[in-house]
Amino acid sequence: MRLHPRVLGALRELGFPCMTPVQSATIPLFMKNKDVAAEAVTGSGKTLAFVIPILEILLRREEKLKRSQVGAIIITPTRELAIQIDEVLSHFTKHFPQFSQILWIGGRNPGEDVKRFRRQGGNIIVATPGRLEDMFRRKDEGLDLASCVRSLEVLVLDEADRLLDMGFEASMRTWRNFLMTQGS
Numbered sequence: 320m321r322l323h324p325r326v327l328g329a330l331r332e333l334g335f336p337c338m339t340p341v342q343s344a345t346i347p348l349f350m351k352n353k354d355v356a357a358e359a360v361t362g363s364g365k366t367l368a369f370v371i372p373i374l375e376i377l378l379r380r381e382e383k384l385k386r387s388q389v390g391a392i393i394i395t396p397t398r399e400l401a402i403q404i405d406e407v408l409s410h411f412t413k414h415f416p417q418f419s420q421i422l423w424i425g426g427r428n429p430g431e432d433v434k435r436f437r438r439q440g441g442n443i444i445v446a447t448p449g450r451l452e453d454m455f456r457r458k459d460e461g462l463d464l465a466s467c468v469r470s471l472e473v474l475v476l477d478e479a480d481r482l483l484d485m486g487f488e489a490s491m492r493t494w495r496n497f498l499m500t501q502g503s
């Protein structure tokens with residue numbers, strides 16, 4: 320599979336010469352814009368299985384994303400997981416300054432999250448589900464997230480079973496339907 324040279328460079332920095340099984344099973348499908356559902360044990364490398372395709376898919380877009388256009392959202396059930404994913408993603412996005420990335424998690428001031436998005440944008444959002452929903456209701460504060468996600472290409476539901484257990488089934492259905500109407 321041909322990956323962008325800077326993605327390969329970031330992988331080399333990590334010292335990963337080959338893919339783990341979950342990565343080699345899912346990344347090629349992801350890159351063909353297929354819907355992918357993966358189940359694999361902890362520590363099997365699921366994070367890179369979606370981080371790499373997100374970057375590759377966004378890099379292949381014909382039209383460059385503007386600062387406020389959201390190209391990918393990763394939803395994960397806990398703040399700790401969101402922070403970990405954000406760190407892994409940063410390792411790659413530091414090689415792609417054209418992409419802005421933002422972390423939205425509970426326990427922080429939502430007003431600050433809105434300001435940060437307005438200031439620096441968020442082409443790739445890593446979020447916990449409650450905070451993401453909250454951000455959709457902040458139009459009065461100058462964040463029209465429903466418009467920003469019209470450019471969405473990739474939606475990742477990390478640990479989808481836990482998101483369901485947490486009661487986000489209706490939201491997950493809404494996000495999925497939204498993507499289907501976008502044709503992504």
Ligand SMILES: Nc1ncnc2c1ncn2[C@@H]1O[C@H](COP(=O)(O)OP(=O)(O)OP(=O)(O)O)[C@@H](O)[C@H]1O
Nearest residue numbers: 335336337338339342360361362363364365366367
């Ligand atoms: N191709 C690879 N080669 C070697 N190590 C890798 C590779 N991909 C990921 N890793 C490393 O394996 C470890 C586990 O990866 P990761 O956290 O993505 O697993 P996971 O399946 O998402 O785990 P969890 O279920 O805990 O979220 C990390 O330290 C990661 O850096």
